[in-house]
Structures are given as C-alpha cells and as structure tokens.
Amino acid sequence: MAEREKLIEIKDLQITFGHGRKKFVAVDHVNFDIYKGETFSLVGESGSGKTTIGRAITRINPTSGGEILFKGRKINGRIPKELDLEVIKKCQMIFQDPMASLNERAKVDYIISEGLLNHHLYKDDADREAKVQKALREVGLLPEFASRFPHEFSGGQRQRIGIARALVMEPEFIVADEPISALDVSIRAQVLNLLNRLKKDRGLTYLFIAHDLSVVRFISDRIAVISKGRIVELAEAEELFLNPLHPYTKALLSAVPMPDPRMEKKKKLLVYDPSMHDYSVDKPVWEEIKEGHFVYGNQKELEEYRKEVK
Amino acid sequence: MMEQKNVILSAKDVEIQFSLRGKKLNAIRKCSLDLYEGETLAIVGESGSGKSVFTKSFVGMLDANGSITGGEIMFEGKDIAKYTKEKEWLTIRGKKIAMVMQDPMTSLNPLKKIGKQIQESIELHQGIKGEAAKKMALEMLEKVGIPNPEKRYNQYPHEFSGGMRQRVVIAIAVACRPQILICDEPTTALDVTIQAQILDLIRHLQEELKMTVIYITHDLGVVANVADRVAVMYAGQIVEYGTVEEIFYDPWHPYTWALLSALPQLGVKGEDLPTIEGTPPNLFNEIKGDAFAPRNKQALAIDFVKEPPFFKVSETHQAKTWYLDPRAPKIEQPPAVRMLRQQMRERG
Numbered sequence: 126m127a128e129r130e131k132l133i134e135i136k137d138l139q140i141t142f143g144h145g146r147k148k149f150v151a152v153d154h155v156n157f158d159i160y161k162g163e164t165f166s167l168v169g170e171s172g173s174g175k176t177t178i179g180r181a182i183t184r185i186n187p188t189s190g191g192e193i194l195f196k197g198r199k200i201n202g203r204i205p206k207e208l209d210l211e212v213i214k215k216c217q218m219i220f221q222d223p224m225a226s227l228n229e230r231a232k233v234d235y236i237i238s239e240g241l242l243n244h245h246l247y248k249d250d251a252d253r254e255a256k257v258q259k260a261l262r263e264v265g266l267l268p269e270f271a272s273r274f275p276h277e278f279s280g281g282q283r284q285r286i287g288i289a290r291a292l293v294m295e296p297e298f299i300v301a302d303e304p305i306s307a308l309d310v311s312i313r314a315q316v317l318n319l320l321n322r323l324k325k326d327r328g329l330t331y332l333f334i335a336h337d338l339s340v341v342r343f344i345s346d347r348i349a350v351i352s353k354g355r356i357v358e359l360a361e362a363e364e365l366f367l368n369p370l371h372p373y374t375k376a377l378l379s380a381v382p383m384p385d386p387r388m389e390k391k392k393k394l395l396v397y398d399p400s401m402h403d404y405s406v407d408k409p410v411w412e413e414i415k416e417g418h419f420v421y422g423n424q425k426e427l428e429e430y431r432k433e434v435k
Numbered sequence: 436m437m438e439q440k441n442v443i444l445s446a447k448d449v450e451i452q453f454s455l456r457g458k459k460l461n462a463i464r465k466c467s468l469d470l471y472e473g474e475t476l477a478i479v480g481e482s483g484s485g486k487s488v489f490t491k492s493f494v495g496m497l498d499a500n501g502s503i504t505g506g507e508i509m510f511e512g513k514d515i516a517k518y519t520k521e522k523e524w525l526t527i528r529g530k531k532i533a534m535v536m537q538d539p540m541t542s543l544n545p546l547k548k549i550g551k552q553i554q555e556s557i558e559l560h561q562g563i564k565g566e567a568a569k570k571m572a573l574e575m576l577e578k579v580g581i582p583n584p585e586k587r588y589n590q591y592p593h594e595f596s597g598g599m600r601q602r603v604v605i606a607i608a609v610a611c612r613p614q615i616l617i618c619d620e621p622t623t624a625l626d627v628t629i630q631a632q633i634l635d636l637i638r639h640l641q642e643e644l645k646m647t648v649i650y651i652t653h654d655l656g657v658v659a660n661v662a663d664r665v666a667v668m669y670a671g672q673i674v675e676y677g678t679v680e681e682i683f684y685d686p687w688h689p690y691t692w693a694l695l696s697a698l699p700q701l702g703v704k705g706e707d708l709p710t711i712e713g714t715p716p717n718l719f720n721e722i723k724g725d726a727f728a729p730r731n732k733q734a735l736a737i738d739f740v741k742e743p744p745f746f747k748v749s750e751t752h753q754a755k756t757w758y759l760d761p762r763a764p765k766i767e768q769p770p771a772v773r774m775l776r777q778q779m780r781e782r783g
Contacts, residue, residue: 170626170627170628170629171597171626279714280482309481309482309653310481310653310654310655310694310697310698311481311693311694311697311710311711313697313699314697314698314699314702314708314709314710314711315710317699317702317708318707318708318710321707322707336626336627337627338627339656339699339700340699340700342699342700342704343699343700343702343704343708344699362704376628377627377628379631380627380628380630380631381627381656382627382630382631382654382656382657382659382660383656383659383700384655384656384658384659384683384695384698384700384701384775385659385683385775385778385779386659386660386662386679386680386683386684387680387779387782388659388782389656389659389660390660392660394631394632394635397628
C-alpha cells in the first residue's frame with residue numbers, strides 16, 4: 126500500500142463561509158489521500174461538507190486553511206497561472222442532476238467541446254469534432270447526437286453527456302458528485318458500469334460523493350464517512366461494512382435500505398446523537414486503529430473501538 | 436398480514452388514455468388491482484411505467500388531457516371511475532383517499548404559514564372551523580414528530596428542512612383521517628437517514644389511524660422495508676404481484692428479475708451489473724405480445740406474438756409471463772435472485 130502513488134493529498138483542510146460572527150465552518154481539519162487509480166468515496170448527509178471538499182479540489186470553492194496537493198504540488202490558494210490551468214484540465218467534475226447541469230440552449234456538440242474551446246486544446250475544427258465524437262462513443266452515445274439539444278435526451282443519456290463533457294478534457298481525476306442519485310434504478314446500473322469501465326480503460330481516479338452507502342460499496346475501493354465537516358471514519362470498502370466502528374457510521378449503515386424483506390423487517394434503526402461524545406477533557410484524535418482503518422475519537426472511545434475491531 | 440382480508444378498493448381492467456398532439460397515448464392498459472384493508476402495497480417500476488398515473492386515477496387527479504376510458508374502480512360500493520365532476524371527487528380526495536407527493540420542496544405553498552396549510556385541509560374536509568381546527572392542526576404537527584408545534588405553526592416552509600417539510604406534507608395528508616394514503620415516492624428527495632425516519636413515521640401513523648397505504652417507488656430497498664404486498668408495473672400494466680417475500684425470493688416475471696439484478700447492493704464487485712438494455716415501448720403505438728420482450732434477452736418466440744395471461748404461482752402470487760406456461764422451456768432465475776433466496780435460507 127505504501128508504494129502506491131498519491132494523486133491527491135488533503136492535509137488539515139479547512140473551509141469556512143462568511144466572516145466574524147456569521148462564520149460557518151463547513152470543513153474542519155480534514156485529512157486524507159487519494160491513490161492513483163482508485164475510487165475513493167465520501168459519504169455523509171446533506172450539509173456534511175462532502176460536496177464542498179469536492180469543489181475545493183476542483184478549485185471552485187476557496188479554502189481557508191490547510192493544503193490540497195495534486196501530484197505533490199499545492200493547488201489551493203494562490204498558485205501560478207499555468208498550474209491553475211493544468212488543474213482545470215486534469216480535474217473534472219460530474220454533477221448530480223443531469224436535468225439541471227446541461228445548458229438547455231446549447232447543442233451537445235458545444236456542451237462537450239466548451240472546455241476544448243476555452244483552452245484551445247484542438248488543432249482545427251475537424252480535430253475538435255473528432256474529439257467530441259470520440260467522447261460520445263466512449264460513453265455509449267451515437268456521434269450524430271452532437272447536433273441535438275439536451276431536451277431530446279432521457280435522464281440516463283443526459284448523464285452520459287455530462288460524463289463525455291468531463292472525458293473530452295482527458296482528465297486524470299474526476300469528482301463525481303452524486304452522479305446516480307437522480308437516476309432510475311435501471312439507468313443507475315448502466316452509469317455505474319460506465320464509470321467502472323472508464324476507470325479501467327483510462328486509468329482514471331474518482332472521488333465519488335454520495336449519501337447512500339449501499340451503492341458506494343459496489344463501486345469504491347475506500348470509503349470515508351463524513352459528519353458535520355469532519356471525517357469520522359475511513360477504511361477499505363469491505364472493511365468498513367464488516368467492522369463499522371464510529372456510531373455515525375453504524376447509524377448510516379442501519380438506515381440503508383437493503384433489498385431483502387426479512388432482513389429489513391428485523392432491522393433496528395440506530396440514531397446518531399453527537400452529544401454522546403464527551404470531548405471536554407479527553408481531546409479526540411484521528412487514529413489508525415488497524416492497517417488502513419482510521420477512526421476519529423478520544424482515548425477512551427479508541428480503547429473501546431480497539432476491543433471491538435479484532 | 437391480516438387473516439381476514441376485506442377489499443377496500445378494487446380496480447378492474449382500468450384503461451387510461453392521454454391525448455397528445457391529436458394522438459392517443461395508452462398510459463394504462465387494462466390494469467386490475469385489489470387493495471386490502473390495512474395492508475401496505477408497493478407499486479414498483481421505472482419512470483414512465485404508469486405507476487403514478489394509475490394511482491392518481493383513484494383520486495381524480497389526472498391531467499386535463501387524460502381520462503379513464505375503460506374498466507371500473509370500486510370504492511365504498513361506488514364506481515369512482517365514472518366520476519367526472521370536481522364536486523364528486525371532493526367527497527373522496529383528501530377526505531377518504533389522500534396523497535403524499537414526492538418533492539416536499541414543491542408541494543407546500545411557500546407564501547403560507549405551515550399551520551394554516553394544515554388547518555386549511557381540516558376546515559375544508561371536516562367542517563371544523565377556527566380555534567378547534569387550529570387545535571387539531573397543532574395535534575397533527577405533534578403527531579408527525581415536529582418538535583415545538585406552537586412555534587412551528589407560525590413558520591413558513593422555507594424555515595423547515597427537507598425532512599421536516601415532508602413531515603408537514605404527511606400531516607396535511609393524514610389530518611382528515613383518510614382510509615387510504617397514497618405515497619408517491621415520498622423519500623426520493625431525502626437523505627438515507629431522514630428517509631428511514633419518514634418511513635418509520637408513516638408506519639406508526641398507519642398503525643395508529645388504521646390506514647391502508649400504497650407506496651409508489653422505484654427503490655426496491657424501500658419496498659423490502661415497508662411493503663406487505665408488491666405490484667410490479669411495466670409499460671402501463673401490472674406484470675407481477677405477490678407478497679413481498681414472493682417478489683424478492685421467488686419472482687417470475689423477467690422484468691422483476693431485471694429490476695432486482697440491476698441493484699448495486701446485489702452486484703459483484705469488479706463485475707458489470709446486469710442492465711436493462713433499450714427503452715420502454717412507445718405507448719402511442721399498439722403493443723403486440725409481451726411489452727417487455729424486446730428488452731428481454733431470453734424472450735420466447737411467443738412473447739413477440741401473443742400477450743401472456745396471468746399465471747398463478749401461489750394463492751397470492753401471479754405473474755404475466757409465458758415462462759410459467761407448462762409448455763415453456765425451463766428458464767432459470769438470474770443469479771441475483773438465487774443469491775437472495777440462498778441468503779434468506781441461510782439466515783432462516
């Protein structure tokens with residue numbers, strides 16, 4: 126594990142909105158690394174700050190503390206212009222709602238090539254068209270769709286257009302912000318398969334943001350659970366499901382609906398109450414409790430987690 | 436499940452058409468359904484399968500260009516499919532059959548206080564006015580688990596979170612003690628943790644108020660959690676129905692198979708999830724044979740020629756597929772279904 130190349134490193138990241146008395150801490154001292162070629166998932170409720178982290182990596186939201194490193198170079202805060210452009214090209218984003226994230230007045234051709242146009246990443250018009258068509262084919266759409274408008278497509282097809290728009294820039298890293306939450310069950314499977322195939326073919330790395338743990342298990346290599354701007358647990362996908370330690374992770378797991386009626390009817394819903402932690406004297410730390418399995422807690426809690434984990 | 440089953444609502448061969456640009460769209464094609472008192476029925480299917488339209492016809496909420504063109508819907512001894520006037524519908528809608536819509540962001544009036552919106556429904560349907568109605572509205576707020584009802588009564592929808600708003604919508608729906616509550620994707624717009632709470636709330640209210648609940652959803656996880664019985668819809672028809680255990684552990688319609696197999700929860704990591712290729716049929720055209728056949732890789736020759744009837748699997752379980760005909764070749768259920776059944780047996 127130690128040998129693996131780190132593509133993204135997040136060190137003590139802090140993001141706040143507003144100033145003075147109205148200051149709101151959205152992301153609070155967050156640390157994690159994303160290795161090249163893996164799917165790293167960030168799971169939490171709405172308002173937990175998961176999207177904010179994704180947006181900070183793609184330089185949409187400014188940060189107020191800490192560091193984000195892309196291939197070992199700092200990419201948050203003030204950075205040289207060339208690096209800024211490189212990050213914009215190499216880190217792309219896929220959005221949640223395919224109904225809202227495409228320009229209704231633009232043809233698919235323009236939507237996909239907008240990034241190319243902005244950065245002049247093509248030799249001539251024929252080259253640009255070829256790139257658009259290649260991207261369309263890669264996501265399983267027909268090249269002639271380029272001349273159509275978004276409203277002519279179904280939800281699944283629109284999400285594919287959103288993916289093609291990210292792919293055409295030839296990124297290394299993609300932030301997928303709840304890419305399947307707004308889709309129908311049958312289309313979800315298609316989009317997940319597509320993301321997995323692209324990962325294999327192109328060696329992509331994903332940051333997958335979601336609120337549904339069950340979907341995330343299928344697609345991710347590692348999962349981080351985030352609550353109120355803090356990552357409370359991080360582990361490999363299977364490990365997290367077998368050995369959930371933090372009470373918030375357990376609560377999330379208990380809320381996930383499983384397609385198994387007998388299991389569902391027996392299930393007990395756990396509710397997470399943040400006031401259960403007494404951090405007044407014993408300060409909490411971020412600790413590796415087992416190889417690759419991190420959890421946030423104070424010494425007393427960590428002691429219990431150690432007993433539990435085996 | 437209940438021992439003695441009283442049918443509370445019975446739909447027989449319902450057909451619903453919409454006229455669009457001079458053409459007729461057959462949204463519901465001969466749908467039959469018996470709803471038993473006190474049960475929870477889930478209707479599942481893709482978007483466009485007609486699950487919303489079908490249930491909207493129970494409360495007369497079809498769009499202006501749509502109408503029930505055939506069949507009957509019997510409720511309290513009357514055929515409500517024959518209702519045409521708004522006045523007739525008002526004796527049922529909201530009062531006896533109420534609906535909870537998908538998106539709590541759009542189903543509340545942003546300019547009116549929460550309390551007034553609940554009160555409005557009580558005043559309209561129950562003839563209780565003024566202070567008495569306000570008292571009831573406060574009771575309702577408390578019942579759906581909104582803390583501090585006195586203060587919340589005077590707040591506007593934008594001051595509520597998504598989950599709280601959905602609680603208000605539920606309060607409005609159950610304020611008049613309906614016999615049937617139709618929940619149209621009540622939790623799709625919500626977080627998983629909130630979703631679990633809302634499902635729990637509906638379950639409690641159902642027990643307390645002795646309601647019959649219809650869930651419309653495409654999330655099979657939710658179905659497994661709440662339903663007693665399940666009806667699977669495709670292209671304007673119910674293709675399979677049975678108890679929740681029969682549908683999950685022993686389904687027979689290839690469409691039910693495909694829906695279950697496509698779930699990421701049942702997928703094998705590193706392998707592709709089985710997907711449903713193609714798109715649902717165009718309902719402007721007449722459909723020949725089994726509507727799902729063009730998307731079914733294991734379709735039989737007869738599927739393209741003749742529409743299958745319902746075959747009985749058990750007293751409570753029927754599926755509309757030729758696979759169950761004694762003359763059909765033996766076709767095995769897909770791996771995801773076999774896995775579910777095996778897991779169930781292992782756990783006992």
